[in-house]
Amino acid sequence: MTENIMARILNFSAGPAALPLAVLERTQAEFIDYQGCGTSLIEQSHRGPVYSQVHQEAIDLITELAGVPDTHQVLFLQGGASQQFAMLPMNFLPEGGVGSQLVTGTWSKKAYAEGKNVAAACGASIELANPNGELPSAFVDTQLGGQVSSNAAYYSFASNETIHGVQFGHEGSPWPEVDAPVFCDMSSDFLWQPLDVSRFDFIYAGAQKNIGPSGVVVCIVRKSLLERGRSDLPTIFQYRTHAEKDSMFNTPPTFAIYMIRNVLEWVRDEGGLSAMKTRNLRKANRLYDVIDSSDFFNCPVERGCRSTMNVVFRLPTEALEAQFLEESAAQGMSGLKGHRSVGGLRASIYNAAPYEWADGLGQFMTDFAARNG
Amino acid sequence: MTENIMARILNFSAGPAALPLAVLERTQAEFIDYQGCGTSLIEQSHRGPVYSQVHQEAIDLITELAGVPDTHQVLFLQGGASQQFAMLPMNFLPEGGVGSQLVTGTWSKKAYAEGKNVAAACGASIELANPNGELPSAFVDTQLGGQVSSNAAYYSFASNETIHGVQFGHEGSPWPEVDAPVFCDMSSDFLWQPLDVSRFDFIYAGAQKNIGPSGVVVCIVRKSLLERGRSDLPTIFQYRTHAEKDSMFNTPPTFAIYMIRNVLEWVRDEGGLSAMKTRNLRKANRLYDVIDSSDFFNCPVERGCRSTMNVVFRLPTEALEAQFLEESAAQGMSGLKGHRSVGGLRASIYNAAPYEWADGLGQFMTDFAARNG
Numbered sequence: 001m002t003e004n005i006m007a008r009i010l011n012f013s014a015g016p017a018a019l020p021l022a023v024l025e026r027t028q029a030e031f032i033d034y035q036g037c038g039t040s041l042i043e044q045s046h047r048g049p050v051y052s053q054v055h056q057e058a059i060d061l062i063t064e065l066a067g068v069p070d071t072h073q074v075l076f077l078q079g080g081a082s083q084q085f086a087m088l089p090m091n092f093l094p095e096g097g098v099g100s101q102l103v104t105g106t107w108s109k110k111a112y113a114e115g116k117n118v119a120a121a122c123g124a125s126i127e128l129a130n131p132n133g134e135l136p137s138a139f140v141d142t143q144l145g146g147q148v149s150s151n152a153a154y155y156s157f158a159s160n161e162t163i164h165g166v167q168f169g170h171e172g173s174p175w176p177e178v179d180a181p182v183f184c185d186m187s188s189d190f191l192w193q194p195l196d197v198s199r200f201d202f203i204y205a206g207a208q209k210n211i212g213p214s215g216v217v218v219c220i221v222r223k224s225l226l227e228r229g230r231s232d233l234p235t236i237f238q239y240r241t242h243a244e245k246d247s248m249f250n251t252p253p254t255f256a257i258y259m260i261r262n263v264l265e266w267v268r269d270e271g272g273l274s275a276m277k278t279r280n281l282r283k284a285n286r287l288y289d290v291i292d293s294s295d296f297f298n299c300p301v302e303r304g305c306r307s308t309m310n311v312v313f314r315l316p317t318e319a320l321e322a323q324f325l326e327e328s329a330a331q332g333m334s335g336l337k338g339h340r341s342v343g344g345l346r347a348s349i350y351n352a353a354p355y356e357w358a359d360g361l362g363q364f365m366t367d368f369a370a371r372n373g
Numbered sequence: 374m375t376e377n378i379m380a381r382i383l384n385f386s387a388g389p390a391a392l393p394l395a396v397l398e399r400t401q402a403e404f405i406d407y408q409g410c411g412t413s414l415i416e417q418s419h420r421g422p423v424y425s426q427v428h429q430e431a432i433d434l435i436t437e438l439a440g441v442p443d444t445h446q447v448l449f450l451q452g453g454a455s456q457q458f459a460m461l462p463m464n465f466l467p468e469g470g471v472g473s474q475l476v477t478g479t480w481s482k483k484a485y486a487e488g489k490n491v492a493a494a495c496g497a498s499i500e501l502a503n504p505n506g507e508l509p510s511a512f513v514d515t516q517l518g519g520q521v522s523s524n525a526a527y528y529s530f531a532s533n534e535t536i537h538g539v540q541f542g543h544e545g546s547p548w549p550e551v552d553a554p555v556f557c558d559m560s561s562d563f564l565w566q567p568l569d570v571s572r573f574d575f576i577y578a579g580a581q582k583n584i585g586p587s588g589v590v591v592c593i594v595r596k597s598l599l600e601r602g603r604s605d606l607p608t609i610f611q612y613r614t615h616a617e618k619d620s621m622f623n624t625p626p627t628f629a630i631y632m633i634r635n636v637l638e639w640v641r642d643e644g645g646l647s648a649m650k651t652r653n654l655r656k657a658n659r660l661y662d663v664i665d666s667s668d669f670f671n672c673p674v675e676r677g678c679r680s681t682m683n684v685v686f687r688l689p690t691e692a693l694e695a696q697f698l699e700e701s702a703a704q705g706m707s708g709l710k711g712h713r714s715v716g717g718l719r720a721s722i723y724n725a726a727p728y729e730w731a732d733g734l735g736q737f738m739t740d741f742a743a744r745n746g
Contacts, residue, residue, distance in 0.1 A: 086609050
């Protein structure tokens, strides 16, 4: 194990992202002969008892950790959050109706654009929930949920924006309070802290940031909402299809769901979501403290809505940013380049990233500033 | 390695299915630290150089093995073949147009039903290509492709039906010859033998039978067809979206594609598709020979269209079938139960199943018949 830890780089990738080393080691150990069943888990029929147990355990762990109430159901879907950007309005936007979308960064902006594509096909519309119904000039302000028309079929937003580093659901940036069914893209901060599922009608999260590999989307859906969805869509695009078959309407991405099971057992064993929150805040504070205590670094995001998952920051010049990337890579750190659409630097520190990684980066930042400030 | 082989059961699952042991061993060995990069492959950003190379190698291997011409493009999508059942008519069935579907078993029947759902929404229709435009009473006859209306936007069929054990594209059951763009669901026999891609306009194949794990669909699409697809659909459901971004429009299922790369390197190293064909025919013949040389076993499928991938057979009574399942399981064989919709027994022997598995099953069948006949 020591050998693995030593060889491991500090992986700050925005996603697919680092997984807990203990989970990788467990997965590797049982990869060829899963629990003595004579095959790999990846070779098991999705209808057989071996995989069925894994499937149920993954659902049970999400239910237990997130406190999913009986009013809601957990689903595993495919196609990423991007497919939900289309499927949500397809299912829940009635002809001539209005859906409300808050835009706080690149991902909710994509949801807005795809929602408009769907709305155009059914004579409906998507309104911007942002103040004055306008896109903000920059996604760095505290966003307070905006306004929703009284007839909106739903209100949709992203809890965390990976590219812009803004987040809801913590001190300074509370959850939006609106009078409509609430749909939330939690792809980049699902299960980072304890969660009140009952305030949401549809949560969806691509797994590849906080809870597993790419290729599967976890949804937590209010059952009464499912019943109201359109029934004149292709079968595969109706959420009820997947709910009725417990996410086994067609072959699920079995290995990805197995990895979620393994990651969430690790989360549980580490102390659950309260422990994750403590750990994640400690990591984020370590980095924001370096940024705020130096004129060399600048975080463009207002303090109140800064992300605990994706810490974005700038250096005085782009030349220094390039030098920072080069030198940090030589120190075994990767994934620190900001998204090409915004530039700068970004450290993604999801559940699996140990405190030591944030500490190592923080120390490097301090040293770099001292040498180049 | 000997230990792994000894512990391994004879896995006849219809899918997700057995993978080559050498592929599992390679994947296990490099699971935590992929080629010295300091992370698992499953933790690598899909935009980074490490995964990008894997992605391209998987495309290159499909191109090389299947002889994909410049007129066609390889795509990796999500949602299984079932999602293509909806997306194909959504993209290529014009308003008021006609799509043609041949139904030879459960899977093409599902494609037919979903096609009708899509057609209903755009004032189009799906016609049955089967003789007389009628569903056959049983899916056990040699099917010769049926008739297609002269104005059909496309002709769609499944090359192999896993549940009914019927297959096209071999001696006795040649490829359909029709005058329309040809769409083929090759989920259960993709790359089992050399292939003339140029006769198809759209091939799609869920990976979990012949070439990898569940969670990814390989498509080989004629580029000129892509250009003709509807452009008023949600972005994510237009094939051109994925073609333009080389299957990186959104995060692909990276680990599943990596597994395809590993499996197809093994196929290449084993001698490519000609070697696979020889190996697959030898396995299928081993089992059909036992069936045909005994009155104890019965294959309900006409000889001409029997599947080389899924050998279905019956015993004299259901009680004997249950006994067969129990005793074969005690001998380390699994996945032999026929699909619940048809009963009986089924041995799925995709590329990865070694000849020794077919031989072991064949021997067991002969012994069982001698003891119970």
